[in-house]
Structure formats: structure tokens, C-alpha cells
Amino acid sequence: MFTSASDIILAVAYFLILYFSIFWLLALLEREEVKRVRLKRFPLVSILIPAYNEEKTIRACLESVLRLDYPALEAVVINDGSTDRTQHVVQSIKATASLPIILINQENKGKGAALNAGLQRISGEFYATLDADSVVEPTLLKKLLPYFSNQHVTSVLPLLKIKNPKNLLQRIQRYEYIINMFHKLLNAMLDSVHVTPGPFSLYRTAIVKQLGGYDEHNITEDLEIALRLQKHHFKIIQTGETGVYTIPPDNLRDLYHQRNRWYKGAVINSFAYRSLMFRKDYGDFGIVRLPTVILAGILSIVVLSTLAYDIGDAVVHAFVRLSAINFDIVTLLINWSLNFHVLDLRYLELSVAFSVLALSFLVMVVSFRFCREKVSRYGRTFASFISYTLLYSFLLSFVWLMIGIDIFRGKIQKW
């Protein structure tokens, strides 16, 4: 049954994937409804928009901020040394804007430094970060602020979605975002959110300032700040509120660079906060969430390497065999006859593959339900699902593999 090293590796990987899937789905059964509270006052909220060469997207982003249905707002755009027309676009909007827009121009220092520059200038009791390639719906702020009625809550997150995906890669990422959001909702049920993404995460300003603001040398400052909040036992809530949309990479190269930065940042930060791991006082966050950030990477690398080795080995053997008959495949095909019995099926591999697919499908269906999205909204359901489950998983595993190599070589990017 488990006759080779690769069989054993895949069996262990399968056990872990199954275990954690069941673990998180059990959390779903125990969920408690959060009571929504009406907003009784309208404290000043600042919107921080760091921007680096965003001339194509910042107009839509800033205009969506101007349309926010909230009476006490200020916007701060930090132009982090853009070499395109970002500054000019912001200035043109600022001239006619209905709310105060502060534009900070600085030399390129990275996103963390840009957010810190903005943080020093704001006076809002709460602030939201907003990536310049994202847009926010008018009602979102009013939906999120009531969650701060719980005094322990330091950060409140909306569901982040992709609107109007233009090509297959973006459609596949839409699936990924929804499934990731569902995963974050599950983690939120375990009080284990580990990242507060750039698009419209809301914070209590005083707490973030008290913790020293953003780490300017971090490639995923949104992940690092979340880990720091968790370290100090501040509560992060992932809500089911929708209303912020981002534009995902539309080509493989950009996608690779984005994911390389995200995942690498996740590994580096999780390792930096390893003192929180396996500690009971950090609950499920310390026992499961933080270790599984690194474990996910290790599993991806191991599974991909094992499968790649098996496939490569089969290809090499086939090549060697066929070379012995001068690649006379025609003779083999002409004389081929079916010699199949149902008992010949590799039942173990098939049952693992089938159960992983079934589990993926179940997670996808539940994710779309929880995120209130229709599966078939932007094109063919089955094609996108298969692409997401099979091809995309391999692509992301490849990213993990390259990250392993990058970390080994000490190659870390800046933005």
C-alpha cells in the first residue's frame, strides 16, 4: 500500500491536509452569530492610501473614497517616490474634492514607511488602509465601524473580492479569493486572523501607534502588524461584510511576483513570531494558525517535489524504454490490446484524489455561500473550478518551491 518513499510522503501530506480541513470545518459548526450594533456616533476616520506608480488605478480608488457614505472622513495619499503621473492624478482630484485630502510625497522607502508617514499625519480615532489598486463601496465604512463596539477589537476586516475579472487567470483568482476569505472567516471564528490586508482593513489608531506603527523593513507589513496585534492579545475581527474590491494580476509574471512576496513575507514573519507558536495562551492562533502558515509552504514544496519527481521519473523511464526500440511507438500502438480489470485500478491513489477533489468542491461551495457569491457569475463554473483545483494549485506550489530557493539564497524583495 505505502511501498515507496513518495507514497509515504503523500500519505502524511494527505493526513495533514485532511486533519486541518476537518479541524476548520468543525469550527464552522461551532460558530456564533455576531450581533450587529447600530452606529451611535461618527468618530473621525482616516483613510491611508500608499501609492507607488499607480497612475492607472489611483483615480478610481480615490473617487471611491470620496463617495463613502460617512460624515467624518479624511484621506491621506502617500506617494512613495512614484516615477509615473501618480502625484499629478492625486493633485487633480484633490483640487475639487469634497473632503480633505492630504498628499505626502516622499522618496521611495517601501509600503511600511509610507504607511508610517501617513500614520503620523492623521488625527482619526480609527483609520483604514486602502491599496491604490482597490475600490471601496460607499456603505462599507458604516457596516464595519459598529464592530468596534467591543472594546477589545483593534482591527476589523471586510471580505475582499475581485470585481469583473477580465481573463481566465483573474477568474481563477476570484475563486481563490473567495475560498481564502472563507478560510479567514473560519480563522476568525477561532480568533486566529493572521493578516490584515491592504484593502480597507480598519484599525484603532491609538493602538497601532502605541505598538510603534508599521515595520518599515518588512515585505508584508500588513501581515506583520496583524501578528504584532495578536502577540499583544488584541482582537482582530474578520467580518462577512462585503464592499471592497481589488484588481488581481492579469498575467502569470505579475502573479508570480505578488505571490512570491506574500508567501515569503508569511514565512519570514511567522518565523520571526515563532515564540507565539504552540503556546496555550495564544489559543488556536498559536497552536494551529501560525504553524500552519509555514506548514502549508512545506507541504506544498514536498507534495510538488514528490509529484514532479514521480512524473519526471516516469517520463525518463518511458524515454529510455522507447529509445531501445528507436521510438517505434506505432508498432506498440497497432498491437496494443486492452488488458484491464477493475481490480487493476490504483484504488488508493484514486480514493485520495477523489476525496481531495470532493473536499475542494465542498469547500468551494460553502465558501461561495458564506461570501454570498454565485459560482457561475463570471463564466464557466466547471472549467474555472478544475483550473483552480488542479493547475492553479500546482502554480502556487511552484511559487512556494521558488520561495524555498530564494530564502535559501537570501533573496528578499522590497515592495
Place this chain on the structure above:
Amino acid sequence: MVRKALKTSRYIFAFVITAGVFVVGLLLGLFIESERVDFLTFYDQEQRLDIQSLQLQYQFANEFIAQRNCDGLLKTFDNSLLTLERTRERIENYKKDASFNQREFDLLKREYTLAQVSYWLLYTHAKETCALDASTILYFFGDEEACADCEKQAIVLTWLKHKMGSKLLNFIFDGTYEQEPVINILKGVYNVTAYPTIVVNGERFSGFVERKDILAELCPLYPSLDNVCA
């Protein structure tokens, strides 16, 4: 600031369910393995009957020389060896997958080995009696670690069989299967010390033999096979 709570029952429950899924998988494996043993046992019985039938056909041909009729004999050999080879592949594959029934698969492999030897001996006798003109290749292979070239040799023999049809009979033996004494006897007869080794019409070749070298041995015997030998 709030310290987090930890609910250990969820961890245990998730483990129990996961382990349950694995236990179900193991039981399924056990069931399928025993089904495979039954399936091959049936083939084994069929094989034994085929050998008996061939032996009788040969005895008839031998006893009643006046009405000697060997017409169907070579075809029966050909079909039986094809079935036997397929069974061998199944036994090897099932054995590789097996966790619980290794002993049963070993016994089946032994039956298969004896069947191969029986066919070969029978053919050696019948060839003279019935003037059969098929060539024979005895192929001794080893496991992957012991024999890197065996997969190449196997496909060369398969290719030759496809090209030559009933003019060639391949008899395949696992040279490392020393639990069966007859394998050691055969290896002794042909002085087989390395894998792959092939014996073409009684002549031994040690190590991988290319198809052109095998054809050089066979082609002079079959001038009509110019599509292969040209």
C-alpha cells in the same frame, strides 16, 4: 487585550475523524487485496487447465503419429503465453501494492513461474515432434535495483514479439526469485549470473542485447520476415 481560549476537544475530534477515514481506507485496501488474490487464483486454475490441455494435445500428437495433427498447437502456445505474461504483470503489480497478502501473492508468483517452465519444457519437446518453427527466447530479469537495463530489454522483446508474431515465443523468468528451486536449475543450465540475460534458441547473451543483435540471430531462420529484418 484578551487571552485566547483553547478548545482541545476540537483537536481530538478532528484527529478521530481523520484517523477514521484512514482506517476505512485500510479496510478498503484489505478488501481489494483479498479480491485480487481470489481473482488471480481463478486465473491460476485456468492456467493449470491450459497446461494440462496442452500436455494432452502433445501426448496425442506423440502417440498417434499416423494421425499427427499439430496445427493448433503453436497457436495455443502463443495464446497461453500471452495470458501468462499478463498474469505475471498483474501479480507483480498487485504484489507491489500489497500490505496484507504478500504470502498469497508469493505463492501465485511461484505458480506462474512453474507454469512458464512447464510451457517451455513442453514446447521444447513439441518443437521436434510437431516440427514447430517458432524461436524461443528465455528472458531472465532482475528487480529495478539489480537490473537497470531490464526495462529496455523487456520492451525490445515485446517489440520483437509484435513484429514476429507466432514465430517467437518469449518465456519470462524473474532470475532473483530464488524461492523456486527450478529457477536456480534453469540459471545453472544457462549459466545466468547477471541481469538481463536472454537465451535465444539456446544461445546465451548476458547484459542488454539490442534488437539488431537479436534480429541477427533470428532473421536467417525466417527469410519471409523481411519487413522486420530488412
